[in-house]
Amino acid sequence: MSNPVISVQNVSKAIAGRSLLFDVSFDIAEQSLVSLIGPNGAGKSTLVKIILGLDRRFSGTAVVRSGERVQYIPQVGMADQQQLPLSVYEYISIATSRLYGAKSTAVDFADTLAHVGVSPDTLHQSYTSLSGGERQRVAIARALVGDPTVLVLDEPLAAVDYASRAGLYELIRHLQQDHHMTVLLVSHDIDSVLPLSDQVLCLNKSLHTDCHPSAFTTANDVLQRAMHHHC
C-alpha cells in the first residue's frame, strides 16, 4: 500500500514479562473504514493508544501520515449520576479552543448537531440528560468541530440501544464516504461492523493478517479466528 494514512509495523509491547501486543503490522488506506475487533484483553485499547501517540513505550513503528488531523472519540459511558452538569454547547466547545488544536472556531454548532442527526434545540440542554445514542452523536459532532481527516471511534455502540445502532453506523459511513475521512472503528460488536468495513483487523495480542470482510461468513467465524490467532 503506497503512503497509507496509518502504518503500524512490527509493534510489540510487554509489561512485566506479560505480552500485550506481539509483532502487529498493518496499513490503513486513505478514506477507508477499518474495524479493529477482538475479545476483551486482546490489546485493542493498547494499540489505539500507541496509534494516537499516547503510549510511546513499545517496539516497532506506528506512524500517522504527516498533515492528517486525527480526532479520537472515546467510549461514551452510560449516564453517570456523579457527573457535574455540562451543556451540549460546553461539551462541544471544549474542542474549539486553539490550545486543543482546532483549525477554526467559527463553526456553527447548531449546523454541526443537525449534520450528525441531533436536534439543534439540545444545544443548551445538559449533556448527561441525553440518551446514549444522542451522546454518541454529540461526541462525533465535537470531533467534527476539530475538522478531522481521520476519526478513531472507541466502542461507538457501548451506550447505544439496538434501535439506534443502524442510524449511527449510517452516519459513520456517511462521514467516511461523503466527507472523505479515514475511519478506524474499535469494537467487539462484530455483527454490526462486519458489513460496514472495508477491512477487518482481528486482534488477540497478535494480528497475523488483516482481512477483507468477505473472508468471513459469520460473526462467530470472525470471533473464532480472532480467538485462535489465524485470521
Add this chain to the structure above:
Amino acid sequence: MELLTLTFVQYAFIGGIAMAILTGLLGPFVVQSRQSIASDMFAHVALAGIGAALVVGASPWWGALPALLIVSTLIWWLLDSGKYSPDALAMFFLSGGLALALGFVHVARDTVFSFENYLFGSILTLTLTDLLAIVGATLLVALVVWWLWYPLIGATQTPRYLVPFRHTPQLVQLFFFWLLAIVVWVGIKTIGGLLIGALLVIPVLTARHWAASFRQLVLLSTVASALSVVVGLLLALYVDLPPSSLIIGTAIALFILQLGAGFKLTRS
C-alpha cells in the same frame, strides 16, 4: 451593625468574599476532576513551607507560596507518569508535609509560633498587605480561569484522550494544580488549611442539582460560597465561635436546605 464599621471586620469581609470567589470558581473543576482531597494535601505541603520560612526567618505565609508551587508541580509530574495512584500520592504528601513542618518548627525554636492560625484560619486578623495579596491572587486566578475556561473543563473531564499528539491537557492540568495551590495559599490565611476543602466542595454539591451547565454551576457555587462566608462572618460578630466553623457550618446548612427543597420539588 456598629461592628461593621471596624477596619478589621471590613478586611475580613473583603478577604472572605475574595476567598468565596476563588473557591466558587475553582471548586467545580476540583470536584469534576475527582481530586477533592488534593486541597488537603496542598494544605499540609503549605505547612512545610511555613516551617521552612520560620527556619530562615521569612514571613510564614509568603514562605508557603513557593513550597506550594514547587510541590504542586512535583505532584503533577508524578501523577502524569501514571506510576502512582492519586490516593497514595495524596497520603505521601499529606503526611510528609506535616512531618517536615513539625521538624522545621522544632529547628526554628520559635516558641510563640502556632500552626493553629494556618490550620483553622485567622480571617479577623488580615492586614492591608494580606488583603492586597488576596485580591491580587483572586484577580490572577479569575483571569487564568477565564482564559483557559474550555481547556480546563476538557482537562478535568476527559484528560489526555481528547487531544491526541498534543500535550495540551497535561499542561492545562499543571495550570489547574497551580491555581489550586494559590487558592490553598489564600485559604490558609483566611478560612484555614484544613477547612478550605470544605469551601471548595460543599458549595458545588449544593449547586449541582440546580445548574444545567458548567457556567451556571460556577455561578451558583460562587453565590453559595459567598453566602456562606457573609452569613458565617456576620454570625461570628455576635456568637462566640470561630469564624471558620461558622462559615463551613453555614455552607453545610445551605446544602441541607437545598436537599430539602429538592426533595419537596420531587414529591410535588
